[in-house]
Amino acid sequence: xxxxxxxxxxxxxxLKTLYQQEFEESNLTVSTTKPEFDGDYTLVLFSFVKQLxxxxxxxxxxxxxxxxxxxxxxxxxxxxxxxxLNLTIADSYWLNFLQANYNNHQFGSKPANAxxxxxxxxxxxxxxxxxxxxxxxNFLGWSVAQILKESGYETVxxxxxxxxxxxxxxxxxxxxxxxxxxxxxxxxTKGDHFVGDYYVKFNxxxxxxxxxxxxxxxxxxxxEKEAPIMKGTQQMLVEWENGKPDVIDLxxxxxxxVYEGFDVTYKRIGSDFAKMYYESETYLPGKKFVExxxxxxxxxxxxxxxxxxxxxxxxxxxxxxxxKDGTSxxxxxxxxxxxxxxxxxxxxxxxxxxxxxxxYHMKVLKLILQKLSKPYADGINHxxxxxxxxxxxxxxxxxxxxxxxxxxxxxxxxxAKNKTEELGKVKDFSQxxxxxxxxxxxxxxxxxxxxxxxxxxxxxxNPEESxxxxxxxxxxxxYTHARIxxxxxxxxxxxxxxxxxxxxAQVGNSLLQLxxxxxISLEQYPTAIEQAATEHNPSVVAIYVFxxxxxxxxxxxxxxxxxxxxxxKKHLRLKLSEMTANVISSGMKLxxxxxxxxx
RNA sequence: GGCCCGGUAGUUCAAUGGAUAGAAUAGGAGUUUCCUAAACUCUAGAUACAAGUUCGAUUCUUGUCCGGGCUACCA
Numbered sequence: 001x002x003x004x005x006x007x008x009x010x011x012x013x014x015l016k017t018l019y020q021q022e023f024e025e026s027n028l029t030v031s032t033t034k035p036e037f038d039g040d041y042t043l044v045l046f047s048f049v050k051q052l053x054x055x056x057x058x059x060x061x062x063x064x065x066x067x068x069x070x071x072x073x074x075x076x077x078x079x080x081x082x083x084x085l086n087l088t089i090a091d092s093y094w095l096n097f098l099q100a101n102y103n104n105h106q107f108g109s110k111p112a113n114a115x116x117x118x119x120x121x122x123x124x125x126x127x128x129x130x131x132x133x134x135x136x137x138n139f140l141g142w143s144v145a146q147i148l149k150e151s152g153y154e155t156v157x158x159x160x161x162x163x164x165x166x167x168x169x170x171x172x173x174x175x176x177x178x179x180x181x182x183x184x185x186x187x188x189t190k191g192d193h194f195v196g197d198y199y200v201k202f203n204x205x206x207x208x209x210x211x212x213x214x215x216x217x218x219x220x221x222x223x224e225k226e227a228p229i230m231k232g233t234q235q236m237l238v239e240w241e242n243g244k245p246d247v248i249d250l251x252x253x254x255x256x257x258v259y260e261g262f263d264v265t266y267k268r269i270g271s272d273f274a275k276m277y278y279e280s281e282t283y284l285p286g287k288k289f290v291e292x293x294x295x296x297x298x299x300x301x302x303x304x305x306x307x308x309x310x311x312x313x314x315x316x317x318x319x320x321x322x323x324k325d326g327t328s329x330x331x332x333x334x335x336x337x338x339x340x341x342x343x344x345x346x347x348x349x350x351x352x353x354x355x356x357x358x359x360y361h362m363k364v365l366k367l368i369l370q371k372l373s374k375p376y377a378d379g380i381n382h383x384x385x386x387x388x389x390x391x392x393x394x395x396x397x398x399x400x401x402x403x404x405x406x407x408x409x410x411x412x413x414x415x416a417k418n419k420t421e422e423l424g425k426v427k428d429f430s431q432x433x434x435x436x437x438x439x440x441x442x443x444x445x446x447x448x449x450x451x452x453x454x455x456x457x458x459x460x461x462n463p464e465e466s467x468x469x470x471x472x473x474x475x476x477x478x479y480t481h482a483r484i485x486x487x488x489x490x491x492x493x494x495x496x497x498x499x500x501x502x503x504x505a506q507v508g509n510s511l512l513q514l515x516x517x518x519x520i521s522l523e524q525y526p527t528a529i530e531q532a533a534t535e536h537n538p539s540v541v542a543i544y545v546f547x548x549x550x551x552x553x554x555x556x557x558x559x560x561x562x563x564x565x566x567x568x569k570k571h572l573r574l575k576l577s578e579m580t581a582n583v584i585s586s587g588m589k590l591x592x593x594x595x596x597x598x599x
Numbered sequence: 600g601g602c603c604c605g606g607u608a609g610u611u612c613a614a615u616g617g618a619u620a621g622a623a624u625a626g627g628a629g630u631u632u633c634c635u636a637a638a639c640u641c642u643a644g645a646u647a648c649a650a651g652u653u654c655g656a657u658u659c660u661u662g663u664c665c666g667g668g669c670u671a672c673c674a
Contacts, residue, residue, distance in 0.1 A: 029615075029616090029617075031615085031617090034618065034619090036618085036619080037618080042617095042618090044617060044618095046617070046654065046655075049654080050654085081618075082617095082618065083617080083618085083654085083655090084617080084618065125674080162674065164674095165673080165674060166673070166674085167673080167674070279674085304672095306672065315602080316602085317601095317602090317670075320671085320672055322672090323672045324672065325672080327672085329671090329672065329673085329674085330673075330674050333674085355668095356603090356604070356667095356668070356669095357667095357668055357669070358668095358669085359603065359604080359668080359669070360602080360603075360668090360669050360670075361669085361674095363603095384604095386604090386605090386667090386668095387667085387668085389667090394667095419637070420637090423635090423636095423637070425635065425637095441637090452611095452612075453611085453612065454612085454613090456604080456605090457604095457605075457612085458604090458605080458667070458668090459611085459612090460611080462610095462611095465610095465611095468611095468623085468624070469637055470623085470624080470637065470638090471622085471623040471624060472611085472612075472622065472623040472624085473623085473637090475637060476623095476637070476638090478637085479635080479637045479638075480637095480638085482635070482637090483634085483635055483637095483638080484634095486634070486635055487634050487635095490634070531615095539612090539613095543612090543613070543622090546622085546623090547622085550622085550623095553638055553639065554638095554639070554640090556634080556635095556638080556639085557630090557636095557638070557639045557640085558639085560633070560634065561634060562633095562634050563633070563634075577634095598635085599635085599637075
């Protein structure tokens with residue numbers, strides 16, 4: 001149990017005995033004391049002032065006295081400044097904590113809570129190679145699932161592959177017209193890039209044809225409809241839906257190339273899924289919902305045969321759920337998929353990692369399922385994240401203005417390689433070890449960069465400035481870990497810390513400020529995970545892990561571990577170092593980032 | 600037009616309604632007989648604007664200005 005959650009009941013208890021009044025623990029504000037004041041944790045007193053009709057100073061003194069008197073093993077001192085009661089926690093408390101947890105690899109993880117949560121993420125489109133925006137999605141989804149798992153949830157990762165539709169036909173028709181039978185093998189191109197190139201080619205050709213038609217005197221809107229390549233694409237979609245064998249074959253062949261390419265990238269970035277769903281298989285079942293909704297009177301049919309839901313009472317619009325020709329739209333498919341996922345996994349909560357441009361869509365999806373009284377409707381949760389933009393604006397696959405994931409990773413690997421060689425600290429590494437190290441650093445930098453920001457905020461990435469390896473970055477944290485490991489390699493095994501009053505003298509008169517800061521910070525790790533889990537926000541972990549690395553580096557510069565003032569101090573610091581390394585390692589793992597032993 | 604987000608140092612990001620708004624980078628000045636200088640220390644620099652609620656507002660409310668998204672019988 002965290003120190004804060006131990007302190008709060010003690011305070012409410014004292015308040016009750018002192019003033020005969022009940023206070024909710026949730027109304028107490030207890031936070032770490034600002035560095036410029038004495039103390040470890042601070043209670044804000046203002047909220048009681050009115051209710052108890054006493055001055056903050058008097059209140060602070062009375063509460064402080066009472067706390068120390070009844071809990072001398074926890075509180076050793078206090079001071080009141082303005083409306084703040086600063087409490088000092090006993091060194092022995094911190095030492096006991098360190099002794100109990102320095103080697104605890106489960107620190108921060110919670111026992112199973114019998115809740116199942118399903119995380120749908122990645123969800124690629126089979127004619128677009130993975131770009132930086134998709135990476136944010138992949139890293140977020142993976143990390144949130146991992147954080148929830150650490151918090152005791154059973155987690156299931158899934159993926160819906162957008163493998164059908166008019167856009168897919170675009171790359172198919174471009175391949176037919178321009179490829180002359182070329183394949184990824186014949187051109188030595190990664191499959192997803194190969195297909196993506198034809199998607200871009202389609203758009204180039206389409207633009208050209210439209211311009212020609214306009215030059216020939218046609219209106220723009222008409223030209224866009226009449227361009228031969230577009231008409232061919234629409235024809236192809238009809239043929240696909242009718243199951244025309246050679247279209248289906250081509251579709252399978254090209255999707256196959258894409259999946260081969262995706263597999264390589266997924267493996268590299270560590271994305272994995274318990275189950276893949278394919279839209280080509282889920283786009284029909286949603287129609288059952290339409291009948292069901294009509295029967296329940298949740299949906300209504302217009303004269304032309306199209307089916308709608310009226311959400312104006314909820315402040316939204318009327319929304320189409322089935323076209324007049326009876327074919328399903330995006331939301332119809334999602335209704336079907338939600339049901340299918342529930343049938344498969346019986347989840348308590350279903351998280352969708354989808355960009356914020358779909359906020360409205362997801363709101364509608366949840367609302368419809370609620371109106372249909374689906375048991376899983378309330379558990380639907382949209383993890384909405386902001387787009388990754390370039391300084392010039394949004395990335396567009398169609399226009400080829402994207403930061404390609406594979407290229408980005410390669411670039412980061414090169415930076416890692418150059419820097420490592422320049423520093424020359426691992427000259428004895430084998431080729432395999434070097435490759436693994438470059439990969440660890442490169443992906444660490446990339447993942448940290450994308451995860452350190454609050455998901456819901458959009459972020460701008462400037463390709464001109466490659467991702468830094470200094471400061472608030474993955475490599476900084478990794479470096480700190482390597483540094484600690486280097487110390488730990490020098491000393492095998494540590495002695496137990498002396499506890500109690502007698503032992504306190506042996507460790508030194510008291511903990512030094514940086515030692516204590518580090519322990520306090522380590523103690524907060526489970527709280528950070530908890531916050532990250534409830535908020536579905538990995539940046540909480542990233543920020544935490546960075547702060548503790550930074551703190552350790554200050555400590556490291558200021559105090560020697562191996563040449564400590566005494567044997568006891570040395571072992572105290574070894575434990576402090578070991579626990580810091582463990583917490584860094586497990587925190588980074590929650591972000592999907594490995595930490596090296598040396599770098 | 601309507602609806603939904605966002606606006607914090609030059610830049611990229613923090614801050615359960617609480618103390619003098621934190622970091623990182625870029626800028627300036629330093630640190631290596633001693634555990635990894637991918638580090639550390641010091642320095643300078645910001646809440647778009649205006650009201651309101653409050654003992655206290657970056658945080659809550661309203662308005663203005665700016666940016667983005669959605670508002671498809673596309674997905």
